[in-house]
Amino acid sequence: MVIAFMVSRLRRAVVLAGVVFASALLVAGCQRVPLLAPSGSTITLIASATALPVNGSTDLIAQVIEPSGTPPQSGTTVSFTTTLGSIQPSRAETDISGRAIVKFLAGTGSGTATITAISGGASVASASALKILVGTAAVGRVIVSANPTLVPALGGTTTITAVIIDVNGNPLSAAPVSFSTTAGTLADAFVNADQSGLAQTTLRTSTAATVTASVGAQGAPSSGGSTTPPTTPPAAGTTAGQASGTVTVGIASSPTLVITPPATPPTAGLPAAFAFVVTAAANNGSSVRDVTVNWGDGSQSDLGAITGSVTVAHVYRSAASYSIAASVTDSSGNVVNVSTFVTVLAPVLTLVITPPSPAPSVNLPATFTFAATAPAGDAVRNVNVNWGDGTAQDLGAISSTTVSHVFKTSGTYSITGTVLDVGGNTATVSTSVTVIPVPRPTIIITPSPVPGRVGAQTTLAIQVTLATGISVQDLSINFGDGQTADLGGATSASVPHVYTAAQTFTVTVTVLDTTGQTTVGTAAVSVSQ
Template sequence: MILLQLHTFARMLSIIAKLGRSRNLRVWMLAAGAGIMTLGCDKLPLLAPQESTITLSSSTIVLQTNGSTEIRATVLEQAGTPVQNGTTVTFSTTLGALSPFEARTLNGVATVQFLGNGQSGKATIKAISGGAASDGLEISVGAGAAGRVNLTASPTSVPSTGGTSTITAVVADASGNPLASVPVTFSTTAGTFSAQVVNTDSAGRATTSLTTSREASVTATAGGTTSAAVTISISVRPTVSISLASGSTPVEGGITTFSITVNTATGGAPLQSVVVNYGDGSSDDLGSVTGTIAVQHVYRDDGSFTPSVVATDVTGASASASTVIVVQPMLVSINAAKAGLQVTFTANVSPAGAAIASYTWTFGDGTTQTTSGNTTIKTYAAAGTYSVKVTARAATSHTAAGSTTVQVP
């Protein structure tokens, strides 16, 4: 530009020389040339003198991905005084954007805005003016600002059959301020994530789910910062058994007693429930019992049944056991011992373990009797043939009947 202007001015001098003695025209040409030179100099940017210094500063060096901050360039001459107002300073950045990228000084300071522009990383900002250049000012943006990543899991153990744990990472800068819109990458040694890369919310949280049937070590990384590992363990299942209690005989309508043993494994979680299914459509929830307990049940029908028990701990790990029993029908028969008109009746109930509360007798002559024992004596008024019936009532109110015919005498 300056060379072009000098060339133009030189040509004008040449023309003046050719004009000879026309004094007025020579004056006019000299004035025009001076104007050209002055106009050209006014359009040149004012730059910092040699040996000047530029120092960059910002109110923060940590920024959200969509944040902004003011960048100040202080330009001083060699003597330490501010450069002339209007000195042009040009800024540059390795990340994000600057608005504007060029500014003029006022009292030795030029300012621009740095914009994160949704990016993450380390931005290095520099400024130059003339032969002066600043050192780089580093701004950490988004993930680049991550100073800590805290990781939690809930629950921290899953059943051996497989389960899901909610994994949460909280990303903050070195001062503990949460960072939003930061991509977090989750890693695991086992299982699968519902999402492996998740952006943090306004509270700095990123959440995903891990499904696994094996022990897993999980970490989360934001920028160049990785959390401490969190272990998702596999719950040790409880142990459980069910058997018919010693001395108990399963009888239709009678009380059947089971022996159930439940224990938590070493290192296992506490029990949440123990549920017994009797195999006849009915069940009982015994709660969080442990040890050996006796459980009673009344079967209303005879036949084969498969009672079972399931123990579940608070993590969802469970264990089960079952057994097979045969419930016998309650049968009643009558024996009669005669002595003239007197007859001794005995009710025989099978199986022998049936618990009978009462016996109701019908003697065939219009009379009845209820006894607590299985034997009674009846004296008839006259000889004849009589139909005798007895109804045995169990302690559970279940009944069974038997009958016979007796000839007296």
């Protein structure tokens, strides 16, 4: 009985353990089998972007719809595949709306990624597979520009910019761009586009050049430096699209510059008028930026952005031959140098000094005539006179004038005159003058009657003759009999006098002239009974 009971209990334990084990196996089996879309369902793939640069990424959405037109049960598993790049994660479960969202990673290769999705019996049809263009395969067009578009005839540089646009009209970054040129040299022949889709290089050339920027296999460029985007994306399996663009860099024509010096040789110190004629190039020309002049005398002028004919005056300070060099620079960087010559003459300044005639006397005004002339366009600023006696005098801006000067001692003097014009030029001339001592006056005494009579009136006629410019300061007479008379400043006089004795008297006349000299004249007067 006991054995039978124990066996019965043992059998029940074995059965119970088997049931538990079978249940565990059933549960484990349900967890390993994913939930898939029922047969007849459709899957539609959608991408945020259909063109990507290398290493780019975009979100992928797989929309699952059951035959009834409703989303499948949430958690339905969708598997993704791609021919290029990778998908993270490669499996995803749908949300309540039947969407499974993953991310496509383009990777480092260029080409077309063909992406499909599958869930159970539902998959994306091959004709409906999602295609994403990666790297150069996504190129739609290349727009090329140059700044500046004209370079100087002697050679210059310009920046070449290629804008890479994908098939959707967006900038395509990281695309390798190949540059080539028909002339000149390029700083970089291969450049990767930046985040803005720009690739730049520098062209140096002295002749016209056409620069081509190509992405992928080189295609034929369209006019205007851009290409027409392809009507369909490149087929699956291609590694690169094709697009290129061109730009032409021209050679800027140079402006011309003509310098015309004055028709007649200019005079030192006076303005000399030069004509500058600047003409911008008619074809492929650019505006004039500046004109500079080196006058050849150590001075320069900046005439600015002049065009046409401009007259510029310059003053040369000394007589010599000068080389005038001018440069015109345009906005393209062209520099044109021209030169000419001019001979500057010394000014012909004249000064004539006419001394007095006859010879002047000491302490008397000596009158000189000064006549100064300057050439046309010039003018006398001053005439300075050195009298040769230690004194000098400025006569000012004279043309002709008379000037008096008093020499204090006799002798021969050298008079030097210097004429100065408005330009600072001078001319010097000299003459001489002999100054003589002051001539003494002549004194004539004439008595009447002759002889005179005692007790009768005798008239003494006095005549004093002086040199020009001298006058009598005082005149006195001594009658010879002890009597005198002062006649003042008279130069002639009739003086009556009565003698009281019969004899011959000596009459003395003393003259003090304005030069300070004292002159004495005498005469004998006979008186009888």
